[in-house]
Amino acid sequence: MPIHILTPTVAAQIAAGEVIERPASVIKELVENALDAGASQISVEARGGGLRELKVQDNGCGIPADEVELAFERHATSKLHEADDLWALQTLGFRGEALPSIASVAQVVCITRSVSSELGTELRIAGGEVQYREARGCSPGTSISVRNLFYNTPVRRDYLRSDATELSAISQVVQQYALASPDVRFTLLLDGRLALQTSGNGDLRDVVIELYGLEVARQLLPIAADYGEGLEAVHLNGLVSPPGLTRGTRSSMHLFVNRRAIQPRGPLAAVVTEAYHTMLMKGRHPLLVLDLRVHPAAVDVNIHPTKSEVRFRYQARVAGVVGRVVRDALLTQSDAQAWRDSMPTETVQRRFEVRPPAPLASAWNVGSTAWTPLSRWDVGGAPATPAVPAAPAEQPDDHPPLEDTADLEPVRVLEPDEDEAPAQPSALPPLRWWGRWGLHILWPSRLMECT
Numbered sequence: 001m002p003i004h005i006l007t008p009t010v011a012a013q014i015a016a017g018e019v020i021e022r023p024a025s026v027i028k029e030l031v032e033n034a035l036d037a038g039a040s041q042i043s044v045e046a047r048g049g050g051l052r053e054l055k056v057q058d059n060g061c062g063i064p065a066d067e068v069e070l071a072f073e074r075h076a077t078s079k080l081h082e083a084d085d086l087w088a089l090q091t092l093g094f095r096g097e098a099l100p101s102i103a104s105v106a107q108v109v110c111i112t113r114s115v116s117s118e119l120g121t122e123l124r125i126a127g128g129e130v131q132y133r134e135a136r137g138c139s140p141g142t143s144i145s146v147r148n149l150f151y152n153t154p155v156r157r158d159y160l161r162s163d164a165t166e167l168s169a170i171s172q173v174v175q176q177y178a179l180a181s182p183d184v185r186f187t188l189l190l191d192g193r194l195a196l197q198t199s200g201n202g203d204l205r206d207v208v209i210e211l212y213g214l215e216v217a218r219q220l221l222p223i224a225a226d227y228g229e230g231l232e233a234v235h236l237n238g239l240v241s242p243p244g245l246t247r248g249t250r251s252s253m254h255l256f257v258n259r260r261a262i263q264p265r266g267p268l269a270a271v272v273t274e275a276y277h278t279m280l281m282k283g284r285h286p287l288l289v290l291d292l293r294v295h296p297a298a299v300d301v302n303i304h305p306t307k308s309e310v311r312f313r314y315q316a317r318v319a320g321v322v323g324r325v326v327r328d329a330l331l332t333q334s335d336a337q338a339w340r341d342s343m344p345t346e347t348v349q350r351r352f353e354v355r356p357p358a359p360l361a362s363a364w365n366v367g368s369t370a371w372t373p374l375s376r377w378d379v380g381g382a383p384a385t386p387a388v389p390a391a392p393a394e395q396p397d398d399h400p401p402l403e404d405t406a407d408l409e410p411v412r413v414l415e416p417d418e419d420e421a422p423a424q425p426s427a428l429p430p431l432r433w434w435g436r437w438g439l440h441i442l443w444p445s446r447l448m449e450c451t
């Protein structure tokens, strides 16, 4: 067979195989786009196990009318211009793969209006081909509806699990982003039923209450630390469970690096688990949310198409800080019976500067490798990317608005799969682990690094 260049549609379908494995992958990509667009409200809907319809709508910056088709081209992105930008990334996306991949394996309706335009655009694409385009009135923001996912790739469709399993995976994705962005109001509707509603008030503990309930949330211990400056800076915030509060799987270990969710299995998870050393029974795992921020140039997020793994430039340093801060919180606070606003923070303040979580964009001075001094962080500040509407706007007309659903049924937490093979922290292969991160001895009051 002679060599030839694949058509864009075929190339996008092949790429979709990497990026879009199941309905939850679509939600991940669309939610990331909404966050990158600076949305303060994101509504997610799924029907029929996510195959019949997935919809994500946001009140972010929207797509200008003359760029809507371009957004569905492969390698088309507004987030990256040259290779060096990879080292100053403040966005979750950057590959320009998601929209074309989704549109190549589904029927997509995109309704969007940029803040600076008076009119919006409706674009319909199926199997990678534009079917319909028209200017239309709608509110600023973007709504993307993905229908009949995998309609033209039946094998992939056949490999999906039950509707309930797929909806559960979607729910977990939304929960992750809600934890990573407490300042964004998330709504999740599964088959028309309200499954999650966060307030978007910026308080991480409130999101935890929403997901795990008040009893769990009040037991969690706060952690907060700022170490170093510039490229070597490491900032950590979050909540960790005391040793008595554990789970049978790692699915409640929520790890975020620069707001990106990281698999709870790699070296970072190992460091956290090690901080609980001797405190956990075999096969038990902590429940925690770690919001780790490092300089964009000190982390490589371009390892995997789904970007769920990262590599640090200063792995040993990051590991040292994370291990030390978590261990310290456990040793100094874990006898706390009840959580009160002031109590745990004071304990931590003895040794670490405490600060509230800050939006990523305001935390970094991307023009240089300099770390923006803490005092100048704009804690309530601007979202990650382009111009954002000043106030939450109404949603595009033909979709339900991001209405206040607080009076509907309360949120249900989807329990983690208890059938996951139990990990055994104390059985970590010490040589390999230490070899990867350098040898650190965790001591209650100091971290010793042995080279």
Ligand code: ADP
Residues within 6 Å of the ligand: 029, 033, 034, 037, 058, 060, 061, 062, 063, 071, 072, 076, 077, 078, 079, 093, 094, 095, 096, 097, 098, 099, 100, 141, 142
């Ligand atoms: P990437 O996110 O890697 O840039 P995508 O294919 O996901 O690639 O999106 C392509 C482009 O479309 C984005 O770079 C962005 O400019 C635009 N876009 C996608 N979704 C949205 C959204 N919800 N709001 C505003 N712009 C969006």
Ligand code: MG
Residues within 6 Å of the ligand: 029, 032, 033, 093, 094, 096, 098, 099
């Ligand atoms: Mg994207």
